[in-house]
Amino acid sequence: MISRSSRATGGGDTRHNRHANLGGPDAMAAGAIETYHHDSPLGAWDIAMRRPHPVLRPHVLQLWHGVGRVSYERDRILPQARSYLLINLGPPQYLFLPGPPEVRVVFDDIWFSGLHEGPIETSAPHGNVLLGVAFSASGAAALLPWSQAELANRTGPLHELIGDAALRLRERLLNTASVAGRLALVEDWLLDTCISGRSIHPLVHWTLARIHQSGGCVRAEELAREAGCSRRYLGTLVSRSVGLPPKSLARIYRFQQALTRIRTTGDWAQLAAECGYYDQSHLIRDFQQFSGLAPVAFARSAQPDPGSIVVR
Numbered sequence: 544m545i546s547r548s549s550r551a552t553g554g555g556d557t558r559h560n561r562h563a564n565l566g567g568p569d570a571m572a573a574g575a576i577e578t579y580h581h582d583s584p585l586g587a588w589d590i591a592m593r594r595p596h597p598v599l600r601p602h603v604l605q606l607w608h609g610v611g612r613v614s615y616e617r618d619r620i621l622p623q624a625r626s627y628l629l630i631n632l633g634p635p636q637y638l639f640l641p642g643p644p645e646v647r648v649v650f651d652d653i654w655f656s657g658l659h660e661g662p663i664e665t666s667a668p669h670g671n672v673l674l675g676v677a678f679s680a681s682g683a684a685a686l687l688p689w690s691q692a693e694l695a696n697r698t699g700p701l702h703e704l705i706g707d708a709a710l711r712l713r714e715r716l717l718n719t720a721s722v723a724g725r726l727a728l729v730e731d732w733l734l735d736t737c738i739s740g741r742s743i744h745p746l747v748h749w750t751l752a753r754i755h756q757s758g759g760c761v762r763a764e765e766l767a768r769e770a771g772c773s774r775r776y777l778g779t780l781v782s783r784s785v786g787l788p789p790k791s792l793a794r795i796y797r798f799q800q801a802l803t804r805i806r807t808t809g810d811w812a813q814l815a816a817e818c819g820y821y822d823q824s825h826l827i828r829d830f831q832q833f834s835g836l837a838p839v840a841f842a843r844s845a846q847p848d849p850g851s852i853v854v855r
Contacts, residue, residue, distance in 0.1 A: 586613035593726040602682030612670045616855035620663040624680040627656040633672025639664040653701040657694035695786030759796030760819030
């Protein structure tokens with residue numbers, strides 16, 4: 544599944560043009576767009592990324608449109624401190640729910656994916672045309688009018704949350720020919736219908752920034768002490784706002800730090816120490832939970848991009 548904007552920077556022969564005009568003379572007026580082409584044994588795809596509107600920028604990390612085909616059967620999307628709006632504009636793709644028995648769910652419309660504490664296994668055997676919106680850890684909570692606490696660790700149809708408006712949005716996108724036009728349409732939809740006006744507690748923003756700045760190395764007890772409140776109060780406040788507690792978010796950031804270094808070392812104890820893990824066993828535990836693989840097996844796995852691994 545070409546389902547994360549980071550796929551634009553995966554390995555292989557990747558070429559890109561900054562601010563490419565994808566939709567005629569009006570495309571640049573709609574927003575700055577970068578295009579990327581990837582071609583490797585893992586597949587070939589093209590991705591266009593649009594810089595979000597200034598009003599959305601504190602909440603939306605990227606908007607992207609991907610078209611292509613992969614050569615492998617399945618990939619596993621790794622947890623990040625992000626949530627996603629995923630709009631399938633091409634052939635059906637599939638989400639696999641772990642069993643036993645394993646369940647294959649068809650993805651052929653618009654889905655929302657909340658913050659996750661585990662990997663998401665997907666396949667796109669028929670090719671891929673996907674438009675996505677990546678929200679920051681607090682972005683969906685600030686923009687969207689539904690509880691992120693109820694959507695954490697869930698990926699499912701948007702129409703279950705907003706009704707037929709989701710299907711109408713997809714129909715409008717299918718009737719829009721240019722990539723630039725599609726990205727602009729989704730941005731306008733976010734601006735027109737998804738500004739909830741919900742206020743996020745300043746302590747939530749502070750906690751998320753503190754975790755991010757530390758690379759996940761700050762402990763929940765330390766956060767509570769610095770915030771001047773109990774660990775339980777802070778955990779409940781953050782969980783209710785964004786869907787996951789500070790401890791889980793810190794583990795995800797720490798795991799992401801380890802991912803950037805795992806292919807440059809075989810010393811797992813040193814990697815654990817450099818990334819703020821208590822010991823090697825905690826590093827192994829997080830790799831198994833977040834990727835389904837031990838570090839040794841992960842390092843041997845192919846990666847279409849930094850945010851996923853090939854599993855078949």
